[in-house]
Amino acid sequence: MAKGSGTSIVIAATSGAVAIGDLSVAAGVSSTHLAQRFKELIGVTPKRLARNYRFAATVFAIDPAGPIDWGDLAGGAGYFDQAHFGGEFRAFTGLTPIQHVEVRRLFLREHPGHALDSRPLSAD
16 A cells, blocks of 8 residues: 555544654655645645545534533644634635534524434424
8 A cells, every 4th residue: 555545544533633744754755745646646644635635524513503602622633723724614614614614504494304414304
């Protein structure tokens, strides 16, 4: 198995919450070499892939139906602080986290029972 593909499995399994330096040590190569090979094999650097996985896992962890503690959410996902999380969120979506939740809530009101709705479906 190519080093890049094993590394991508680790990134996916940890939802992106892994230190890239640890990956290069485990692969037995420099972080520069790992990034170059990873980009050749997968198309993005390990850091970019980890960012994507971490962001996706964090978005899926948001329950728009309930109150959200943004600090806990950000910290639990491995972001340095809430400001770091907010910056990443805007970089990926163009929205603030609060704007995203407002859009999701509006969507779910207009489309009850949709797969994106975290509430259980009614028995009807």
